[in-house]
Amino acid sequence: MKKVFLFIASAVLVASACNGPVSPQDRLTANDQKINELIAQMTLEEKVNMLHSKTNMSSAGVERLGIADMNYADGPFGIREEGQPHSFQSAGWTLDSATYFPTGSALAATWSEELAYKYGTGMGKEARLRGKDVILGPAVNIQRLPVGGRTYEYLSEDPILSAALALEYTKGVQDQGTAVCIKHFAVNNQETNRGSVDAQLDERTLREIYLKPFERAIIEGGAMSVMPAYNKVNGDYCSENEHLLNEILRGEWGFKGFTVSDWGGTHSTMGAMLHGLNVQMTGDNYLGKPVIDSIATGALTEDLVDEKVRQILRVRMAIEAVPANVANTVQTSQPENQRIAREVAEKSIVLLKNEGILPIKADVKKIAVIGQNAVLKTQSGGMGAGVKALYEITPLEGIRKRAGEGVEVSYAPGYKTIAFRWGPAPEVLDPLEARSNDEPADPALVAEAVALAKDADLVLFFGGTNKSIETEGSDRKDIKLPCGQEELIQALYEANPNLATVLISGGPTDLQVLEPASPAIVQGWWNGTEGGTALAEVLFGDIAPSGKLPFTFPKKLEDSPAFAMGNFPDPNGAGGDLFSLMFRPDVLKMSAEERQQFLASLPKPVSKYTERFYVGYRWFDTKEIAPMYAFGHGLSYVNFDYDDLTAKVGKDAVKVTVKVENEGSMPADEVVQVYVNRPESKVEWPVKELKAFRRVSLNAGETKTVTLEIPLKDLRYWNEADNAWTLENGKLLLLVGSASDDIRETTEVTI
Ligand code: BGC
Numbered sequence: 001m002k003k004v005f006l007f008i009a010s011a012v013l014v015a016s017a018c019n020g021p022v023s024p025q026d027r028l029t030a031n032d033q034k035i036n037e038l039i040a041q042m043t044l045e046e047k048v049n050m051l052h053s054k055t056n057m058s059s060a061g062v063e064r065l066g067i068a069d070m071n072y073a074d075g076p077f078g079i080r081e082e083g084q085p086h087s088f089q090s091a092g093w094t095l096d097s098a099t100y101f102p103t104g105s106a107l108a109a110t111w112s113e114e115l116a117y118k119y120g121t122g123m124g125k126e127a128r129l130r131g132k133d134v135i136l137g138p139a140v141n142i143q144r145l146p147v148g149g150r151t152y153e154y155l156s157e158d159p160i161l162s163a164a165l166a167l168e169y170t171k172g173v174q175d176q177g178t179a180v181c182i183k184h185f186a187v188n189n190q191e192t193n194r195g196s197v198d199a200q201l202d203e204r205t206l207r208e209i210y211l212k213p214f215e216r217a218i219i220e221g222g223a224m225s226v227m228p229a230y231n232k233v234n235g236d237y238c239s240e241n242e243h244l245l246n247e248i249l250r251g252e253w254g255f256k257g258f259t260v261s262d263w264g265g266t267h268s269t270m271g272a273m274l275h276g277l278n279v280q281m282t283g284d285n286y287l288g289k290p291v292i293d294s295i296a297t298g299a300l301t302e303d304l305v306d307e308k309v310r311q312i313l314r315v316r317m318a319i320e321a322v323p324a325n326v327a328n329t330v331q332t333s334q335p336e337n338q339r340i341a342r343e344v345a346e347k348s349i350v351l352l353k354n355e356g357i358l359p360i361k362a363d364v365k366k367i368a369v370i371g372q373n374a375v376l377k378t379q380s381g382g383m384g385a386g387v388k389a390l391y392e393i394t395p396l397e398g399i400r401k402r403a404g405e406g407v408e409v410s411y412a413p414g415y416k417t418i419a420f421r422w423g424p425a426p427e428v429l430d431p432l433e434a435r436s437n438d439e440p441a442d443p444a445l446v447a448e449a450v451a452l453a454k455d456a457d458l459v460l461f462f463g464g465t466n467k468s469i470e471t472e473g474s475d476r477k478d479i480k481l482p483c484g485q486e487e488l489i490q491a492l493y494e495a496n497p498n499l500a501t502v503l504i505s506g507g508p509t510d511l512q513v514l515e516p517a518s519p520a521i522v523q524g525w526w527n528g529t530e531g532g533t534a535l536a537e538v539l540f541g542d543i544a545p546s547g548k549l550p551f552t553f554p555k556k557l558e559d560s561p562a563f564a565m566g567n568f569p570d571p572n573g574a575g576g577d578l579f580s581l582m583f584r585p586d587v588l589k590m591s592a593e594e595r596q597q598f599l600a601s602l603p604k605p606v607s608k609y610t611e612r613f614y615v616g617y618r619w620f621d622t623k624e625i626a627p628m629y630a631f632g633h634g635l636s637y638v639n640f641d642y643d644d645l646t647a648k649v650g651k652d653a654v655k656v657t658v659k660v661e662n663e664g665s666m667p668a669d670e671v672v673q674v675y676v677n678r679p680e681s682k683v684e685w686p687v688k689e690l691k692a693f694r695r696v697s698l699n700a701g702e703t704k705t706v707t708l709e710i711p712l713k714d715l716r717y718w719n720e721a722d723n724a725w726t727l728e729n730g731k732l733l734l735l736v737g738s739a740s741d742d743i744r745e746t747t748e749v750t751i
Contacts, residue, residue: 024222028256028314035313038065039306047302047309048291053282055085059260061316068133068321070312072181072260072281076137076153077101077528078379078387079126079332088383095328098126099337099529100379100389103506104139106348106525108155108165108550109634111671112695115344116165120172120180122337127178129334131327133319134179134225134260136384140166140213141188141229143507143551144615145568146560147476149191152506152526153385156550157616157631159212160690160714166213170221179319181260182217184229186210186244192475192569192577193605195265198232201609206233207718207725209613215253224257224315228277230265231607236275237267245276258311273300278308333390338529345534347669347695350523350547351635357500357520359541359637360458365407368452369396370414370492371462371485372432373504378526381420381467389529395462395502398532402540410456414449414492415483416442420468434483437469441484446491453495460539461492463514464505467526474577479510479557486513493517502535508553511628523547541637544668546695548634548739552616555628561611561619572603617740618686630741632673632690638664638700642672642744647734649749653709658736658745660706662698671695672706675740676715677733683717688740691715715751727751 039047046062054060054069061067074080079098082091101107101119110116120138127135139150143157155162166182173180187199187210201210217223226249228238238244239261249255258278266272266280269290280287294300351358360367374396379389393401400409416434425435453459463485469476480486490513493499500520503509515521522545524535538545554560562568578599581587590598614622617631641661648655662668674692678685692708712727719726729751737743 023254024220025218025254025256027222028224028318031314031317032310035310035317038067038313039309041065042309044292044295044302044305047305048288050309050312051278051287051291051305052280052284056083056087056282059279059281067313067316070134070316071132072134072136073127073130073132074136074384075386076139077103077385078389079123079130079132079135080384080386081388082130093328095331096130097388097390098332099334099341100387100392101341102344102348102528102531103385103526104153104155105143105151105506105550106527107344108161109348109350109523109525109547110344110695111161111548111550111693112347113164113168115347116168117172118340119344120169121176122340124173124176124178126332126334126337127173128176128322129327129330129332131322131324132178133321134181134315135173136181136183136227138166138169138180138217139183140217141184141186142210142213142615144189145475145562146479146508146551146554146557148189148507149471149473149475151551152470153382153472155213157552158550158690159209161550161693162213163216166217167221170217170223174222174224177320179224179257179315180217181225181227182214182223183227184262185214185226185238185249186229187233188229188231188238190475190568190607191473193573194230196232196578197570197605197607198235199607199609200234202612203720203723204718205609205612209615211248218249218253218255224318226255226257226259227262228259228265230262237265237271239265239277240267240271240275242275250276256311257315258308269294270299273304278311331390333529341528342530342534345527345531346537346543348525348527348547349535349538349545350549350633351538351545352521352523352553352629352633353515353518354635355519357458357498358522358539360539364457366456366458367399367403367407367409368449368456368459368496369399369409369411369462370449370453370459370488372413372415372417373464373466374411374460374462376417376466378467378504378531379529381471383472385472386467392529393532395504395524395532395535398534398536399460399539401533402536402542410452412445412449412452414445414461414488415485416445417466417483418468420471437477437480437482439483441487446484446488449488450491450495453492453499456496457498459492459496459499461489461499461501461518462504463489463501464503464509465507470506474580479508481509481514489514489517500539508551510556511553512555515628523549541666544637544664544666545634546636546669546671548632548671549629550631552620552627552631553629554620555626559620559625559627561614561616564619565611567608567610570605570607573605578602578605614686618689621740622687630739632671632739633741634671634739636664636668636670638662638666638668640670640698640738642736642738645734645736645745645747647747647749649751653711654732654734654749656692656708656710656734656736657705659703660696660698661703662700665700667697667699669695669697670738672708673737673739674708674710675735675743676710677735678728678730679733680730681728683728685717688735690740712751
């Protein structure tokens with residue numbers, strides 16, 4: 001269909017001449033007059049037609065009036081391949097191979113606002129090449145659970161870090177003329193029963209932790225659309241949650257764009273219409289004909305429909321539709337974006353431990369690379385978060401290329417691994433495929449790997465998970481290394497202690513067995529199209545590692561807050577995931593009616609957040625539980641010295657300066673982290689909270705004075721008695737350092 005779009009997109013950049021700068025959200029209203037004229041020309045049917053899906057990845061415009069359809073694209077890490085009009089099945093195109101960017105936790109491990117912005121520009125530009133108007137991302141929920149199926153998609157366990165990166169990603173995308181659809185709003189921190197679970201939490205925790213990334217991206221970044229999550233929050237589905245959508249998002253934050261339910265996440269006509277949803281994705285059973293019928297009976301007004309259409313049209317007019325003869329004419333993945341993906345990967349890799357093994361020494365002539373994670377590609381899988389990449393450099397490819405002629409690099413798979421498949425697995429599996437994560441080590445694979453290890457100067461073990469283990473739709477049962485990796489690493493270490501482990505995963509894993517058997521450990525992530533190149537650069541010491549953990553690596557799962565408090569898994573739950581229950585043999589045998597009765601008889605899934613704001617390191621530090629690796633941790637090949645910390649309270653911010661010196665003999669980046677502690681507060685606080693951070697590049701021997709600002713508004717707490725943000729006066733300790741457990745300098749200010 002030919003798309004004509006009559007209006008000028010850049011009108012959103014208008015600033016009011018007399019009232020000073022217009023807020024990013026208010027810019028969206030620049031075309032309201034024209035929009036109202038258009039609405040006046042539309043029939044009710046045409047308007048309602050805009051409130052639901054047209055295809056699996058579009059919602060309708062009004063061709064007669066030159067209003068183009070709205071085209072959506074997953075996902076957060078690359079523009080998803082084109083699907084069939086009414087399913088996610090591949091359309092079989094050839095020009096839709098996109099740049100695969102590092103996944104969420106990897107981006108967050110860079111702690112770089114600048115890179116988050118660049119990442120957004122890459123996504124935004126590639127969306128335009130594909131004729132897409134809205135990217136279904138960024139995904140910015142807080143990483144509450146180490147086992148979370150989408151922990152790897154999300155950024156961090158910390159709201160300040162998540163919010164800063166969410167903001168820059170949003171700006172990067174939208175500066176290219178593509179809209180973001182920031183997701184999943186809100187408190188979507190688990191996949192278990194995600195379609196029905198009620199996340200129950202107090203208002204202070206909601207505001208201070210779980211809403212922060214959305215708040216910044218919407219208010220400061222002008223995020224144009226928002227995806228309400230599948231779950232309920234305090235009793236109501238997110239897609240019809242008055243408090244979240246009408247009171248906070250539109251009321252307090254001044255959101256002027258539109259909301260799009262998660263796919264299949266709309267639950268009723270009246271709920272959605274009255275409580276803040278604009279577009280049902282996918283289907284029209286709620287926001288289609290029933291809306292017209294409800295207007296006929298007087299249950300709903302046409303004014304309300306007009307308001308929803310106006311909110312959609314604001315975005316439609318801010319985002320210029322790409323003409324059909326321009327879209328999809330070149331390959332989606334562009335070299336400039338592949339370079340951004342590489343830079344993010346280079347700065348995301350975290351050196352967790354190093355007893356002199358890394359960087360790889362010049363006299364290493366034989367390297368044994370062990371583990372399937374060195375060769376398995378990570379672009380696909382993860383449903384909406386999968387990418388059909390133009391190419392993907394695996395770790396083994398990156399290492400072989402970098403090692404060059406004089407170094408022999410051998411490889412053995414070492415362990416089996418589970419693969420993602422729809423439907424039951426066949427009787428006979430591929431020899432390297434396991435049936436479950438609990439399968440013990442395979443003796444033949446271990447023997448082969450040990451033989452290689454014995455004969456090598458250095459062993460590089462690639463452990464971790466994969467995108468069938470950490471995936472949308474389910475949470476991990478635990479964070480144990482799967483398929484006998486623990487047995488294997490012990491055997492390898494015994495065979496050759498000159499060994500480094502690279503963990504390829506998106507979330508944390510339990511390293512209690514691995515850590516003593518591994519003198520060096522690197523967190524390598526799912527690191528995008530150039531992941532293998534970046535990893536080799538770090539391993540061989542071409543660049544110093546500079547990533548910092550965006551989440552805590554607990555020693556064991558039970559130490560982490562939601563587990564320690566008995567909040568997850570749901571103690572009163574149906575004994576697991578409702579979705580998996582549907583596949584239990586006895587349930588499968590039931591008639592449709594029996595099944596419905598059975599499901600109705602089960603307890604309603606609930607997730608209580610009684611750990612409150614003690615999420616991640618806030619919990620570990622306050623409860624004095626030592627983690628395996630702390631939030632913010634990440635070593636380098638150089639040492640940094642911190643000195644001369646100063647802090648001054650200004651009108652709007654606390655200004656902090658500190659001198660950082662690179663004491664080593666190679667250039668390296670450090671991430672300076674500022675935490676606060678409130679020794680005299682009458683309010684309850686975690687012992688330490690991140691409030692500012694800055695990545696800084698230092699040449700060998702160079703010293704820089706790093707300046708950071710803590711906006712006073714970020715020091716406020718949500719005062720439940722007043723239902724408002726409150727800044728408490730008093731003493732503030734500023735703890736400045738290289739990780740949450742590596743504080744180098746402290747000082748004090750009074751607010
Ligand atoms: C996911 C969203 C995604 C949508 C469309 C849903 O299952 O939760 O994140 O954008 O599908 O693929």
